[in-house]
Amino acid sequence: MRLSHDEDENNLSLSKFESMLKTNKVFFFDSEEFEDIVLHYMDTGRLNLAKKALKLGLEQHPKSTGLKLVQVEMLVYEDKLDLAEKLLGELYAIEPTNEEIYIQQANIFSKRDEHAKAIDSLKVALKYTEDYADVYSMIGMEYLFMDDLEKAKEFFIKCLEEDEQDYSSLYNVVYCFDFLDQNEDAIRYLEKFIDRSPYSEVAWHQLGRQYYALKNYEKAVWAFDYATLIDESFLGAYLEKAKALEKLKRYQEAIDCYTITTEIDDATSFALLRMGKCYEKLGNKEQALKFYHKTVHEDPLLDKGWIAITDFYLHEKNFQKALYYVNKALGIDGDNSFYWKRYAAINDALQFYEEAELGYKKAFENGDINPDTFVLWANSLQQLGEYDSAIEVLLQSIEVFPDEYEIEYRLAGLYYLVGDGKSGKFHLTNALRLNFNNHTILSEIFPSVWTKKAVQNLIEKFRN
Template sequence: MAFESEERPSQSITKFESMLKTDDVYFFDAEDFEEIIHHYLNHGKVALAKKAIKIGLQQHPASIELKLLDVEVLVFENNLEVAERLLDELQMLDSNNEEIYIQRANIYSKKDNHEAAVALLQEALQWTSNSFDIHSLLGMEYLFMDDFKLAKENFMKCVSFDEQDYSSLYNVVYCFEFLEDYDGAIHYLNDYLDRNPYCEVAWHQLGKQYYTKKMYPEALAAFDFAVIADDRFIGAYFEKGKVLEKMGKYEEAIENYETTLKLEDPTSHAYLRIGRCYEKKGNDEMAKYHYYKTVHEDPLLDKGWLVITEFYFKKGNYKRALYYINKALNIDGDNPSYWKKCGKIHTALKDYDNADFSYKHTIDLGNYELDTWLSWAAVAVLDHRLDDALHILTQGQEFYPECVEIIYRKAGIHLVKGDRVNGRIALMKALKQDLEGFEQFNKEFPEFSTQDWVLELVSASKKTSRS
């Protein structure tokens, strides 16, 4: 496997590159060729690596290590059959070489046979005293298999071998998060920080775990330590801003977001966060200024356009909101979030035809959220298309078959249509499923909720639930 890349080319690499520029042929030891090939592989210069392998094998045709590097390149380029034939030959010469098992595992992994890859990597562990790279590969294979527990265990071993292996540390935390074991992640990171108290990466990850658990003072302290360890750590300032925002400390949050803008090129996400802080402070002009900066910095950021649209929507300026959501749609007409917001705006403007079109497009683009179906049906009711409303709710029931809110809504619409039979059936089903949901029915259809026969159904349902 490739070594870590060097900061500057060694004498062997300089000599090799000089040879390539002339017609001269220089002799190198096999170890020199290995160093040269690793250098090119680590820098993504595969063509030069292949040239070094070819010349190296001409000078050292019996070198197993050079042949294994040839296999590595073949696997990288998906020449798997050729690589397997070469591995068969090498295994006859050196059956205890762990790199042979590793490369076979890479081939199986490329073929999506991760169980076989794991078995070969386990075999490789039997033939090496340096198992760091193998545990890293095992961790990745277990991730492919969605076995986050075993993946976590292997990445933990990598961290125990090298506590500066931040890639493995990130993977350990990722596994904890996927398993929703945030307490386990906190314990692990605190234990790690006892040994590495100045590791900004670990402090940053610890803060994120506290943030997930809504332990905001602890999260803030962790991000503070991350900043102390590295005062140019942009991620820590940004996350610290989010915590301060949650704590209602908007001025301090703004200061941290602005720090990220000073340390690196401005980002749309920072402008968006600053705008939200100003809006929460009631400073609408500064909020608008930063929202506009958001979409100027990244016109494709859907959150930016949506937050401007929502800003005007909340102010009741629906025409202005419509103007900005249309600008967003001109940039990305296939974004269901834009169409959904468009539906809400048209509804507020009582433009039910365009509201209906917008919600239909939202569904067509794959947004099947419950409130999308309910809002679309509500538009049909407002437009006096009761049969369409029932059809929409029936479609929604395919995605939410147990949703009592849909059943109550259908009951009310049946009754508005004068269809007391189906209205009664639907209402009885809804009351049986969730008696408390009747309060919402009462708000939406007050003209029916006080009728004697409805009150009798409610009373009977209460008696049944008590018994």
Template sequence: MEFNLNNDDEMSIDKFELMLKTNEVGFFDSDEFEEIIEHYLDEGKMALARKAIHLAINQHPASVNLRLFHAEMLVFDDKFEAAHELLNELHDLEPLNSEIYIQKANIYSKTEGHDKAIELLNEALKLTDDQADVYSLIGMEFLFIEDYSNAKLNFMKCLELDELDYSALYNIIYCFDFLQENQQAIDFLNMFLNDNPYCEVAWHQVGKQYFDLKMYEKSLAAFEFAIISDDTFIGAYLEKGKVLEKLGRYNEAIENYQITLELDDPTSFAYLRLGKCFNKLGNKELALKYFKKTINEDPLLDKGWIAIVDYYSKNLNYPKALSYIEKAVEVDGENALYWIRYADLNKRLNFFEEAEYGYRKAIELGNYEEKTWTSRADILLALGETEAVVSNLNHGLEFYPEHVEMEYRIAGAYYMLNETVKGRFHLQNALKADPEYVIILEELYPSVYSAMEVQDLLLKYASK
């Protein structure tokens, strides 16, 4: 069966793929090649894009546009020197071609030369008919160097030229958020909405700004306008549900979360919020049902595991809570929040070795909260590992050098080890800071507390 690769009725991409399958070589004009290459680049099919570029340049070696695609592919493949050489050649041929400047800027961007990239993009801006895209690229370069004010200005210029560029709108709000300019963001969005009153994305963003400012009634109104603008906008229903929760209107929040389940595939976030709402309403059965749905939908969402563990803990079912936190650490053993709960639950159930392991893992994973150090110290003391108590608390005091509860604990441990000088030093620090916390010493180290030297120190500081 013969295929006519030059049949004008065939689509260019179909023709090209047919050619690859049959190993025949067909002719394509340069415009067809541009269409084919753009298609594969947009689809992320780089291997096919490379084949198309190679054949295109063989058939049209003088085409600047096709050679620009070659340069773009070289940049993508991090072959920067070859890309530079090719772009310099093309610049000699077409010094007013904006795409050449854009591709050169891309090289500098990928090699951390963001200032030079911005300079080149500003040159491209003078030459291009598509200024919106270039403003967006400049905005991204300013984001890379964390110049959020200039990034915001360029994204605003992009949006002025293309009001449907929602990525620019999101980037503008991202900059406002980073600069903590909530009210300025609201003012900007309201101006935008004057010209685009049915832009659901803008209403959604206004609602989020008001939410951050704890202006919940205004936030609610904004999300309702977003839903009026697009009654299938799942994000608006989710955010509206969050506001209704803040206002204590849990039944209405549930209605909004359930709408999202009808509009699209269920999300773990919606299940989690439904569980929280039913829990607030005292409907434990439905709360548990949705918490379980949350972890089934997304086993990597730590908030889901924590919700179900906390649910059982608050209902004093510690063995059940422990069984779930053990499942959680099997799924993600690098989550410090899991290990803290694992340790706390084992402590409650008097499984001290497991509790100590949990606190140790949490610390190894970067949980340096005060309570983690003190809880682990108390467990080590219960296990009779007094030297480990000292080591643990010395480490904790590096983070909290004036923490009075750690001072009392380490003082007691040093006295237990007969290191009286160190014990006295830490006990004096603790007594100077807050003598009322001496109850820690009395409860955890009763023999130390009753020792003559310690009692003398207590009397000395009590009289001050």
């Protein structure tokens, strides 16, 4: 386990060490001071200084087991695992009951992806350690690496029984519950944890997240409230509380919550976007548009911001502006089927049928296989007079949706239009069988086909 002195003493040691390097004078440090200095430089990524401190430390304290264990840690850090293992073997011969030997051996096994061996080594460390929490947490991590979430959860819980302030283990416990879809169990665990540690803002926040996952938004708001009462600057809790308030349609309260987040820290594009959505729900269009524009000003590469403005103008039936903004979104994410579908719908409304056809085609190519996409795509081709291409699209769709009466009625109409009465009759029969009540769809989309005697006779046959 890493030993650490009081922070002020540690800072004093660091200043003294750095002063020594500048002046080339040699100062004396005890071995634990050297350990802290080396570990500090390793933690801050300054490996050259860590190596200098270790070298000087071993020169002044050549028999220090602590410094040699730090040397092992550095070797493991540098992936020099064989050397680290050799040095550990020498240290084991001297101090076989030193828990740090087993912890470093576990680190070596872990780096080699031998996680079961790492766990065995850590279980030996438990026999000699006084800091059970750290070792339990490490065992939990090894089980996580092995995808054994139940075991991982068990050891993170053991860690928290030893040290309730180990928030990384608390997050890991909840991660295990989440991954295992055990939200109710997570709630029971967190409630017991809060009984023991009622001022743990992290536990209250995690409890809120569990209620949110179960769609119990009232309880989620209640839990997030406690988290923010304990820590008034808990940004994440305010954000999640605001999301829960949105679900409850308490839009003004959600806006107030999002506003607090912008006062705690710089406004995020997420908060600005959600505020715009809330204002739109409240019918305050001016404020909604203002916040959507703030969103894209804050993050010009946030496609969701541009789409929010697109949708705003779509609702207003201002299709020219909607087209401008959907192109902005597509410029950022050109593989998004939803954006292509909006692009197509806007061009449809503007009667730009070639562009609309392209949009539906791109939506399909990017994974949209909804029946209405095929229908709208075929409609665009029909508007362009490309009946054969429209038929191809609908035949493709009928393989995926064999019982969609709308597709059958359209296929019937298109086949009659191109003079293929046999295929027309086949698809009209299918359509009438699937849904007779909606047969007037044919008169709306294909008025010239509707008046055909053969069509009317077939309809009458099904009516009788």
